[in-house]
Amino acid sequence: MAQLEKAIFAGGCFWCMVQPFDSLPGIHSVVSGYTGGHTENPTYNQVTAGGTGHTEAVEITFDPDLISYSELVEIYWRQTDPTDAGGQFADRGDSYRPVIFYKDDHQKEVAEASKQALQESGKFSSPIVTQIEEAKPFYPAEDYHQDFYKKESAHYKRYSVGSGRAGFISRHWTEE
Template sequence: MMAQLEKAVFAGGCFWCMVQPFDTKPGIHSVVSGYTGGHVENPTYRQVTSGKTGHTEAVEITYDSEKITYRELVEIYWKQTDPTDAGGQFADRGDSYRPVIFYKTQEEKAEAEASKKALQDSGRFTDPVVTAIEEAKPFYPAEDYHQDFYKKESAHYKRYSIGSGRASFISSHWQED
């Protein structure tokens, strides 16, 4: 039987930290760091971080929908972010680091909205859940040195995850029940 490969795009701050949580799950074929949502074709990291292209750092996940569902991807996504912070994520500030779930179909939009509402209603956070849910725009892969950063530069990746505040936030807010 042929795999049912689909793509999902999520932004949750620095894309380095968004790869590993998805990359290690069964049914994931690839996780690519890149940029989406802006008005410049094939932007560079320098252009995106200047804040002048309108892009957000994101990951594009290619997955087998027979092995992992879009809903499961959204649940993994929430646990990598601070969904109450629209101004960036952790130490990374500005629009290029804002949290966004990008949908391609109305079904994905409905799944994301229902999941966001459930998270808000759960009482896990006292502040409102402000993660944006937006229609997917063209996705541009980032430069090669950004791909699989957690594997290629594991010590740097770990220092960054801890130093940015991401690791402690995830540990304190997303511990499994």
């Protein structure tokens, strides 16, 4: 078995970023949390209030022999609106901005090439504004945020639809 690797993606509310990755072959865990900021061990209330510099994100532990980082990046794009730097869907502000946090040069190169390919594809008329940033410490969110889509499935489904995420994904990504 290969050594496990980690990928960190921010795409708005972390509740909606777990399920798309969680059951794929080669995924060992998907943890909701906070990263990119300067406050150590932030809480949900601190992050959403602003001032910590953190973004809601997911940290994915995966086996690169079963699923590649490149495949994860492609799945990531299909969960987000890569043309919206001000948040994602109903969630607005820096704590919901879309970011691919890279752990090493390989991840940076893959993310940048993928972003460029998406821009050149013409899929979106607006520029692809998702940031690609070096990973900073990742802090797991409180327990009640973990696996939210499983624990509170009805609430999760209402949120996914009500926030506009489900409709956007259906309009822009389902033909893929």
